[in-house]
Amino acid sequence: MSVQRVSKPLVIGIGNRDRGDDQVGIYVAEKVGEEMGAAVDVLIHRGDPAYLIEQWENRELVIVIDAMLSEDEAEGEIFCWDAANEALAVETAHSSTHHLGVHEAIELAKVLGKMPGKFYVYGINAMAYSAGQPMSSRVCVGAEKATAEITRFLQGDNNARNVIIK
Amino acid sequence: MKKTKTIKVDYLARVEGEGALYLKYVDDKVEEVRLKIFEPPRFFEALLRGRDYTEAPDITARICGICPVAYQMSAVHAMENALQLEIDPAVRELRRVLYCGEWIESHLLHIYMLHAPDFLGYPDVVHMAKDFPEQVERGLQLKKTGNKIVALVGGREVHPINVRVGGFYKIPAKEELQKLCEELKQAREQAIETVRWVATFDFPEYERDYEFVALSHPQEYPFNEGRIVSSRGLDISAAEFDATFEEEHVEYSTALHSRLRERGAYFVGPMARFNLNYDQLSPLTRRIADETGLSLPVVNPFKSIIVRSLEVLYAFDEAIRILQCWQPPAHPYTETAAKAATGYAATEAPRGLLYHRYQIDANGEITAAQIVPPTSQNQKTIEDDLAAVVPAFQSLSDDALRQRCEHSIRNYDPCISCSTHFLKIVKDKQ
Numbered sequence: 001m002s003v004q005r006v007s008k009p010l011v012i013g014i015g016n017r018d019r020g021d022d023q024v025g026i027y028v029a030e031k032v033g034e035e036m037g038a039a040v041d042v043l044i045h046r047g048d049p050a051y052l053i054e055q056w057e058n059r060e061l062v063i064v065i066d067a068m069l070s071e072d073e074a075e076g077e078i079f080c081w082d083a084a085n086e087a088l089a090v091e092t093a094h095s096s097t098h099h100l101g102v103h104e105a106i107e108l109a110k111v112l113g114k115m116p117g118k119f120y121v122y123g124i125n126a127m128a129y130s131a132g133q134p135m136s137s138r139v140c141v142g143a144e145k146a147t148a149e150i151t152r153f154l155q156g157d158n159n160a161r162n163v164i165i166k
Numbered sequence: 167m168k169k170t171k172t173i174k175v176d177y178l179a180r181v182e183g184e185g186a187l188y189l190k191y192v193d194d195k196v197e198e199v200r201l202k203i204f205e206p207p208r209f210f211e212a213l214l215r216g217r218d219y220t221e222a223p224d225i226t227a228r229i230c231g232i233c234p235v236a237y238q239m240s241a242v243h244a245m246e247n248a249l250q251l252e253i254d255p256a257v258r259e260l261r262r263v264l265y266c267g268e269w270i271e272s273h274l275l276h277i278y279m280l281h282a283p284d285f286l287g288y289p290d291v292v293h294m295a296k297d298f299p300e301q302v303e304r305g306l307q308l309k310k311t312g313n314k315i316v317a318l319v320g321g322r323e324v325h326p327i328n329v330r331v332g333g334f335y336k337i338p339a340k341e342e343l344q345k346l347c348e349e350l351k352q353a354r355e356q357a358i359e360t361v362r363w364v365a366t367f368d369f370p371e372y373e374r375d376y377e378f379v380a381l382s383h384p385q386e387y388p389f390n391e392g393r394i395v396s397s398r399g400l401d402i403s404a405a406e407f408d409a410t411f412e413e414e415h416v417e418y419s420t421a422l423h424s425r426l427r428e429r430g431a432y433f434v435g436p437m438a439r440f441n442l443n444y445d446q447l448s449p450l451t452r453r454i455a456d457e458t459g460l461s462l463p464v465v466n467p468f469k470s471i472i473v474r475s476l477e478v479l480y481a482f483d484e485a486i487r488i489l490q491c492w493q494p495p496a497h498p499y500t501e502t503a504a505k506a507a508t509g510y511a512a513t514e515a516p517r518g519l520l521y522h523r524y525q526i527d528a529n530g531e532i533t534a535a536q537i538v539p540p541t542s543q544n545q546k547t548i549e550d551d552l553a554a555v556v557p558a559f560q561s562l563s564d565d566a567l568r569q570r571c572e573h574s575i576r577n578y579d580p581c582i583s584c585s586t587h588f589l590k591i592v593k594d595k596q
Contacts, residue, residue, distance in 0.1 A: 050275060051323060054310055104292055111295040112303055 005060040005117055009154055011036075012043045012052065014066040014102055020133035021126030024143050025065040027135065028124070031147040032063075036154055052105050057114035063150060066102060067139075068123030076142030077125045078149070084119040122146055187552070188418075189571065194557040199549045201575075203419040214535040219245050219504060219526045223329045226522070226537065231324055232275070235268035235316065236515030238329040239390055240522040240537075245331045247404070248509025248526055249502055256495035257333040258390070259488045260319060264326070265389040265513075266481040267315025272516035273436075273474045273481075274312065276579045277364065278305025281471050284573040285367040301363060304356050308478070311353040315485060318346055333499030340494055347489035354482040358454055361475040365458040370570065372558055373465045376547065377429060378438035381514050387446040387480060388439060390513050395442055396432065397463065404510040407521050413538065424543040431546035434518030435578060436473045437464050448483040451476055467551060467577040474579070504530030515540050517579050541580045548578055 013029025015022045026044050033042035043055060056062045068079065081088050088103050102121075109115045124142045126135075135143065170192045190198040210229055214222060222241040227234035239261060246253060278301070279291045288294040295302040313323045318338050320326025328334050379400065381392035394410075395401050402410050413422035426432050440447075441463040447455070455476050464473055506528045512521045518540030525534035555574050559567055 050279060050306065050309065051313060053306065104290065107292040108295055108302070111292060112299055112306075 005058055007060045009040045009061040009063065010043060010056060010059045010116075011040050011150070011154075012045055012056070012062065012064045014045050014064060018131055020128040020130050021124075021135050021139045022067050022129050024067045024124045024126055024135055024139050027143050028065045028122070028146045028150065031143075032065075032150050032154070035147070035151045040154060050105060050108075052102070053109045053112075053114050056116045056119070057109065059116040061118045062116040063120050063122065063154075064102065065122045065124070065146065065150070067126040067129075069127065070125050071127075073125045074138070075125055075127055075136065076138035076140075076145075078142055078146050079123045079125070081121045081123075082119070083121045084115055084117070088121060122150065187571070187575070189552055189556065191556050194560045196553040196556050199553045200416075200418045201545055201549050201552070203421040203545075211535040211537055214524075214532050217532050219248075219524065219530045219532055220331055220502070222524065222532065222535075223331065224327065227325050227329075229537070229539075232272050233268055233515045233517070234325045235264055235320065235329075236513060236520050237522075237537075238326065239265060239513045240511050240515075240520045241524075242329060242331050243390060243511035243513060244404075244509040244522040244524050245502075245526075246509070247511055248507040248524060249331075249505060250507075251332055251500055251502060253333065253500060254495040254497070256493060257499070259492055260334065260337070261329075262386075262389050263315060263485045263488050263492075264319040264329070266485040267312045267319065269481040269516050270312030270478055271309055271316060272312075272579075273478045274305050274309040274360075276516075276576075277360065277471055277474055277478070278302060278309075281474075281576055281579070282364065282367075284569070284576060285364075285369075285471070304359065308353055308356050308360065311349060312481075314346060314349065318342055330499055332502045333495070333497070335498065337494050337498045340492075343489050343492065347486055350482055350486050350489070354479070354486065357475070357479040357482045361454050361458060361472065361479055364471045364475050367471070369466060369468045370559070370573075371466075372468060372555070374467075374551065374554060376433040376465060377426065377431070378441050378463070379426075379432045379434050379519060379543075380438040380442045381512060381519065382442055383446065385446070387443050387448075387484070388514050392512075394512055394519065396426075397438075397441060398429070400426075404512040404521065407510065407512065407538070408523065408536075411521075411538070411543075413542070419545070421542050421545065422538075423545050424538055425546060431550055432543065433547050434540050434543045435470070436477050436516075436518075437467065437470050438518065439514060440464060440473045440476065447476070447480050448487070450483050451480040454479060467574070470577045470579075504528065517541060518543060541578070544578050544580060548575055548580065551577070 011029045011032050013026040015025040017023045017026055029042050029044060033040060045052060083106050088106065124139060124146055126139045128136050188200045188202060210226065214225060217225065222245060223238040226237035226241045229237050283290055283294045286294055291302060316326055317323045321328035328336060378397040379394065381388035382395040383392035393401055393403060394407065410427060411424055412427050413424050416423055444462055458472055460472060504526065506526065508525045510523050512519050520540055521538040523536040524532055527533050551574050552571055555570055559570050562570060
């Protein structure tokens, strides 16, 4: 039986507004929401990623934006994964007694057949996660670039994912 | 020749806390065990000073993304204790329903996603789901029902916003609550299946003589009210908490260790509640508990997963019981007026007793705040467990022993715990 999918794209911003660069996913998702208006749904995620699975399972297109941490890459650099078709390049998936990580939520959704039709994860490389700090300048630049790329992509420009594709 | 071994957890997962484990033993004698918590202090108690008493539920809800209701409930009850407020019985019942939702969410996340893989031999739930897809699917569906309770009564799933001192900002429509009640009835069957499933796991042979501490209420299984009692005769009000318990700083942890002044370590959480309040469980929950063969008191912490699943069943049963005959209050909240006073409250968070104390001045400004979360109270007991686990399971391989240590920590569903990826065993010969 085929799944009746919601065609409106869902843009999910992950992070914590109060922890420096960790807010970049939220910032970009909200900016994309402003650009796209009613054409997309925006979800700002603060808690349990297991909750995300039920949000995205019946969607045609989902975009997740989150801060990432790689000391080998430049601050503010943007990466994009086609998460429906490939594994995220996650070196160490932390597991907590409280939460599944976003990476684990995606992998669990794959096992249970709860992935959306198309699923892209945008990671913006960031280093500063101190409480109470604003986003660093390089991450701000990356955030603006990611906003523009994701908006163009959602507007139908399939070449718009002009970022590092993993 | 003596063998010295060290189990180290260099970095414990992010989110609610950051910490590490260091465990050193010579042959089968543990010389040192430290559950290190190096999460930077978050200073919530200082943050509350100078804020209005009405802000405490929303500020403290931010302490935890998984159990914000517990922080809200302890905060509002402490403020209502300070102001000597009488709460409408219908509001009180609805608070119990909200707490049921949080227990369901929190317990199911732990049972299915975080704890069950320990028993079934998987590194995580993703691997487990390949062999147990129906069970994991059931866990997600049940958790979704808990989310619905919190969303409807609390205003949203995460960090609910509908709780205020004196009651709620808005009472949900009765029709919506009735619809929710029907969903809960269907989900309750799945909760029973959860108990039966986890009861089939193999449990390590391990028991200790703990002092269990929990709320106790003459008419109900405890959520929001009751006296603080223990398995060794403690029986005090929340106002006597500070005289009975003390928090101490240990150099390797930014989280204070709480201990009974007279006796030291104690155990809070589902097993404590279950052992001290078994008679207040619903008949259905007691029947299913008996079916599992659990005998009181439960003193094997590895069996906490069964107890947690029974509390999930109880939470469904209790929410249904309340919603079936619930009538809305005349007003969503009781009006409040500030006065200089001190208020105390303890409620039962998913992982155990949560104590709040506030001092407010005549203008309603908070002048002092104290919050003692359950994980702080269980830290010493977790360390004592780890010290006992090593000699008890000395025959295990290094890798299996490391896993058993991690499993021991997860028995408590603590706010910080270990990730298997960071444990290392180092062997030295002396």
